[in-house]
Amino acid sequence: MGSYQGDAICEKIPIHDSARIAARNQVYILAPLQRVGTNQVVIVAATHLKAKGGYQNESIRYLQAAELKYKANQMARTLQDYGWKNVSIIILGDFNSEPNDASVQHLLQRDVNSRVMQSAYNLNDESLYTTWKERKDGT
Numbered sequence: 001m002g003s004y005q006g007d008a009i010c011e012k013i014p015i016h017d018s019a020r021i022a023a024r025n026q027v028y029i030l031a032p033l034q035r036v037g038t039n040q041v042v043i044v045a046a047t048h049l050k051a052k053g054g055y056q057n058e059s060i061r062y063l064q065a066a067e068l069k070y071k072a073n074q075m076a077r078t079l080q081d082y083g084w085k086n087v088s089i090i091i092l093g094d095f096n097s098e099p100n101d102a103s104v105q106h107l108l109q110r111d112v113n114s115r116v117m118q119s120a121y122n123l124n125d126e127s128l129y130t131t132w133k134e135r136k137d138g139t
Contacts, residue, residue: 026050028068028093030075040086041079045072047093049103061096061103069107069117091117 028047034040047068050060068091076087097103099119108117 043089045091065103
């Protein structure tokens, strides 16, 4: 087994909705990690999106997911501008969403300024969900 060493720059930024209506306590961390001795960088983005069901909370999750995706892609472009050739992105966390919810679909959708993303899970197989909590109020 080889010995690996590395450095990471972590940035902890509060996620807020785009209108900045109210502060949220959800955060994300973006960490660019270089594989030693290579020109490969993986941006790891971790988050915990707004919990509970309902249209308003899903709207907040959508905005949070959109911001996280934007920031991760922005970091990837900046790294490429600095000369890094091979930059990948991994987004992980507790999305508090169903696979077909707008927040998850937005992360998977390719647009002009982002990369192709795909889920590590088969989104059609509910047995692959990692956790599930049912609260007393049914959410």
